[in-house]
Amino acid sequence: MTPFIRSMFVVARRDFLAIVATPTFLLFLLAPLFMVAMGLAGGVGASQLADSARGAGRIVVVADPADIEALRASDQRLRTGMTREPAPLDIRIVGPANVDPVAIAREKGSDTYAVMSGPLTAPRIVEREKGSSAGRYLALLAGDAQRARAAGPMPSITPDFEALSSGGTSIAVQQSLGFGAVFIIFLLTLLLAGQTVSSLAEEKGNKVIEILAAAVPLESVFLGKLLGMLGVAVLFIAFWMIVAMGGGLIAATQVDPAAIAAAGKAGKATAALASMPATGWPFFLGIGFAYFILSFLLLGAVFLGIGAQAGSVREIQMLSLPITIFQVGMFSLSAAAASAPGSGLAHFAQIFPFSSPLAMAARAATDDAKAVHLLALGWQAIWVALVIFLSVRLFRSGVLSGGSGWKFWSRNKAVAPAAAAAQAASSQSH
Amino acid sequence: MNDFSVEANGLTKYFGNYKAVDHVSLAVPTGSIYGVLGPNGAGKTTSLRMTLGIIDPDAGTSRLFGGQRPQSVRHRIGYLPEERGLYPGMKAREAIAFMGALRGLDWSEGRRRAAGFMTELGLERVIDEKIRKMSKGMAQMIQLIGSIVHAPDLIVLDEPFSGLDPVNQERLEMLVRRERDRGATILFSTHVMAHAERLCDRIAIIARSARRFEGTVDEARALLPMQVRYTPRTAGDPAAVAANLPAGAELRGDAWHFAIQDADVEPLLARITASGHGVTGLSISRPALHDAFVHIVRQVDAGFDADATEDAVEEASA
Known part of the structure; x- marks a missing residue:
């Protein structure tokens, strides 16, 4: 292991443990439960309304x-x-x-x-x-x-319905699978990646940043922090996957298989499951996860870089709105691309680095080419590195070198008069 | 083999239009204890940061261990920043191991050494205590241990004594000497002269952004004439006694105080002996580093004040 990678993992380990080993993390982990509960309550209410109106x-x-x-x-x-x-x-x-x-x-x-x-x-x-x-x-x-x-009386007809067993190559279903992938990746990054914006605030607040800057390359600090957050995100997802699978297993043992089969005939969701994304389920899920990681890293790197420039907690709070809007923008672009595969817009969304993971995940649902995903992952990884590199450059020249002036945009204006004033004051006292 | 662990040449840094550091050079011999002295805001911290490559100088270079870039030898350096910082939620032992791990030390080895250092420094009570529960001085000792736990070849301490009680200051001095005996080179900044006087093999004095003196402590003290305190035996006519002493001698109580050049010591003794006023007390001593420091800084300030006055006059006439 090179020193760079090693120090990156030291930083990542610290961040991961510091986040996970707190009671607040439990709240964070269980937060979707509130969402589900609220959704259920709202859903029941809405369906009751609809029922009463229908009658x-x-x-x-x-x-x-x-x-x-x-x-x-x-x-x-x-x-x-x-x-x-x-x-x-x-x-x-x-x-x-x-x-x-x-x-x-x-x-x-x-x-x-x-x-x-x-x-x-x-x-x-x-x-x-x-x-x-x-x-x-x-x-x-x-x-x-x-x-x-x-x-007059007509002969009765007795139709024989026959379903195509693997007939799910419907383009519409594949497109909605693509859209589903875009939505899930977007939702997860929206929930999880936004936190990176404040992750350097801790070090700036408690001055540990200078220890880190002296001991290891800043690139590995930034990447390590990003990895730590990614670890938290993956833990979060894994937890809910296990909960969902456990819940599904319990439900399967409780419910009569015949009932499932009956429901399966009607349910659209099962129809989508029975159908296949163009690249096949295992590849689609795997590449979807890979794209989630890259989407997280890309957006996380941008937010980390922006957050590193912020001088106070208030500024970080102010930044959260533009960040959310940026994410929603990337989502809209990719969603539009997902509903029009092969169009110019879709190609743009697949190439533009920040929407690329979302749009490429959608592409995996409709296009059976696999090699292009390797290319896309590489392209996105290059952008992660580029964003980190630029963030570090900005941080070094602005925040670290600014001495007393912590904001990069005011360092040249604010520091000089302050220093001159200090000099004048000290010379007067002698 | 190069004899210098630190070779910084012409380091210069601007903050806006203000020249925070102006062509500061440092040459720290390997295995020595080197002090960077200076008043508050003189540019000590910025100089150290540039020496370690934490910030980039606008001009000048810094090379460590014989021509290596500071970034490439990070694992051989230990650094205590001026602004102390630890993660408050970490336990002391973990915090030390973390700092060691950043410099490439194995975690378990770091934890082991942390316990050793803490026990030695009388901190065994708080080995598994969280940083936020500690006093400021304790946390500072923890951070100090963290910056030397990986047995670095170069230890850079920025104002290590500030905020420590006398007992801990003593322990820190002991620690610094022991690290030097281990073979490490120690570079530290301070504005407390007593520590520098006791510890340093060489010092550099930085004032008003530039280096104003470089040399041993004795060389610094030799900048000022020796101070004499003389008490005659017979309480005779003060004017008669003063006639034997250099001009400017001052009578305070029974004793005369005056400064004297090194070459004048012997003639003075001869004159006093011959005068017949006798001797009940006589001390000839070098001024303390403190006085030399104040002297140097005042000279620099006086130069700046003169400039400032000229500027003011120019402005007034304009």
Whole structure:
């Protein structure tokens, strides 16, 4: 091990232990639990709202008694074919009480989306919103009922549904897999990498920075700090992976396999799982993790460099907003790239160093080329090194050499008059 | 084999327009204890930092151990910065091992040596105590141990004595001498003359950003004439006694005080013996380093004051 690497690990080890061996870290580790709990509570509330609202909706047909059977049969047939099932159908017999469809539409107690009245050949449809799906459905219903009556009894059909067992090469699913990768990497870096901005503040506050600067190259201090934070991030992810897998195993033993299979047929998530990213699952997950690490290192290096220039905790707090916006910007760029693979925008996002890890992870979902990822990882690693190098240069020339002036932008202006004043004061005292 | 552990030449550093260090050169012989003395704000710390390559000089070079760049021999250097700093959450033993590890020492060996040093310095009580629970002086001793735990060849201490009680100052002096006996070269800065006078083989005095003196302690003291304190036996006419003494002799109580050049000692003794006023007390001594230091710094300041006055006059006339 070269001295550079060794001192880097000494710094990383110190940082990692100092972060992990505190009660605050436990809070940090368990913080997603609050998020999940809040999400669940919100989700339950929202679904209850939706349920109660759904029960209140209806569509109404005011029909001649002779048409009622035909309408009901048609409704049963058509209803299943709709992508979104229409509200329950309320069929009423024409009579003195049901003359005005507008009045029916305005009846209290339920949401009436559309009302059809009059003869089936020329129905009058009153709808709440112009061109609503409920209105169109009622028109379709009228037509179908007439057609069924004209054709007489029809032979029933018994379709045989057959799913493609590995048919998940759908481009849309792959794109959403890519987007999912972008989102997960973004979320993790947003949660974890932002902390690097304040990680040099500790050394500047307690003056250890001079010991470090004297003992080891600053590059290895910066890289070591970054590695320490990465260690914390990986620990965080590993912890939640284990929790999730443990939870999944427990759930699997509790739930009837048949129920899972039944749910699997309907669930879109399982459909995505059953499908494959273009590079295959093991490679996709592996490269996704690698891209997370590089995304963390890249953004972390930038934040570390910026944070190293900050003179006070307040300045670091002020920096957190632009940093978050920068991350969101990289996310938006990569998300746009993920939804348009192969476009110029996608290529830009893949080459631009700070969005490259996100965009390349998305590419792994849709493009089966593997060698390009090696190239991308190398390219991103070069940028990590470059950012660290520049941060150190700035830090050396600004903060360390500034003597009493800790801010790099004011060192030339502020220090000289202060020193001159000190000189004047000391010469007066003699 | 080069005889100097530190060779810094013409180090210069500007902070803005202010010249914090002006062509300071240091040559520290291997195996010696070397003191950099100077008033507050003279540029001692900046000079040491440039010597160690922590900050880059605007001009001049620093070479250690015979022509090596400071950055390439970090593991052979121990450094106690002026602004003390330790991680408050670390235990003393870990903090020392950490500083050793930064310089390439094995962690376990660092911990072992830490316990040894701390026991020796009367700190065994706090070996596993966290830094934040310690007094300032204790923490400083911990940091000092941390900067020498890897047995460096060059030890640079910036104001090591400030903030220590007399007992710990004594221990530190002992430690410095022992490190020197081990073969290390020690370079330290201070503005307390007593330590420099007791410890240093050579000193450099920095005032107003520039080096004003370099040499041994005795050479520094020799800058000023020797001080004589003479008490005659017979309380005769003071004017008669003064006639035998150099001009400027001053009577305080029973004793006369005056300065004398080295060559005048023997003639003076002859004159006193011959005068018949007798001798009840006579001491001829070199002034302390303290006086030499104050003398040098005052001279420099006087020069600057003259410049400043000229500037003021120019400004007033403009």
